[in-house]
Amino acid sequence: MNSRQQAILQMVIDKGQMSVAELAKITGVSEVTIRQDLNTLEKQSYLRRAHGYAVAPDSEDVETRMMTHYTLKRQLAEYAASLVNPYESVFIENGSSNALLARTLAEQKNVTIITVSSYIAHLLKETPCEVILLGGIYQKKSESMVGPLTRQFIQQVHFSKAFIGIDGWQPETGFTGRDMMRSDVVNAVLEKGSEAIVLTDSSKFGVVHPYTLGPAESFSRVITDSGLNARDRMYLENSGLNVNIV
Template identity: 80%
Template sequence: MVIDKGRMSVADLAKMTGVSEVTIRQDLNLLEKESYLRRTHGFAVPLDSEDVETRMMNNFALKRELASFAASLVLPGETVFIENGSSNALLARTLAEQPDITIITVSSYIAHLLKEMPAEVILLGGIYQKKSESMVGPLTRQYIQQVHFSKAFIGIDGWQAATGFTGRDMMRADVVNAVLEKECEAIALSDSSKFGVTHAYPLGPMTKFSRVITDDGLAAEQQAQLERSGLKVNIVKRP
């Protein structure tokens, strides 16, 4: 049920199975321990959930700190591209409080999140990928070529020294690569859990990125490898 629905609340699972919420929580703890699913606040989600809100709730305080640091790099009057992902959504929400910032995104989730905020938002079109609430495909690539921005904040799914940055979704990786073809400062924004992991689709080459923002869970050797690749690494302390 969790895999089919994308996420299920403890209350709904208790109702559907006819047992108490206490029992459901115990069962979910066991299933999480055995790597069948992941627990978030009041919900069970698949291990690789594409749901932005679900991912945002995982390590929320840390992602808020990462977003806050990333926002400090954006100057008044700048136009920035913000890709999909939970840390990026929090970054967009922080930046959108400034009326002189223009945010370009392919994420309909981010656009909806900012609908009451003063910043100008440009949502690029394309094929609507329902699970990730993101636009993908050749139309999106064309739209990216028609707009200009000084910084691009990119979500990653994995990084290894041998492979560089990688993504787990081919269509979204293609959108990122279209952004990286632009003349802009590309910044990877991610918590440290993605480092040391490899996925199928390359984001890059690495030389297209200029900076990484992550937390102090990043191993010292990984930081050294990133810096040897020419990237500036900003470490944010875990709250």
């Protein structure tokens, strides 16, 4: 994917859909070139075409979400990786920021990565780090394992840190997820009592979803960006969480 195609994909993801004419005007190339770029991106499943428009695919797709605010998520991943020691065993949950963290760790340190994400496991197939992929029911959209078997596998492995993705947070609800099965996996991880770290961009704060991740005291740290407002940061810190702004 070249730099223009990356820019096109980012715009389509941010707006949901954009016309060929709009993309040609913004990028300064012909509509023929835009159509060629869109064909390339569609073949790689980054987006889909519809009647003269480029449309963002399902938001559950990990690779597509990784491209949204990629630079910021990479910075978050770099910071999170700095907290992990060589030869440590860590659990990395599903999600785009966590996928970048897994790749960063695999490139930098000799670690064991335990995950329920088949996407993360596949991402690390050419790296020297040890990867333990836990089994269960395969949730195809999220490329993640869920269900009672996954809960049992989590009970059988040990890790010192767990990096968790969230879908929402409000003072009244704490951390929340939008998917019941994946939220249950997170809660099984939290029951292990290891150091639980939320890794997320600030867009998730102020949003609420149906399923509780917690209780809040199960978490020890939040790694996010400067978009987190001062009031929410103070609330999190008063709740006993370390808040690291990248």
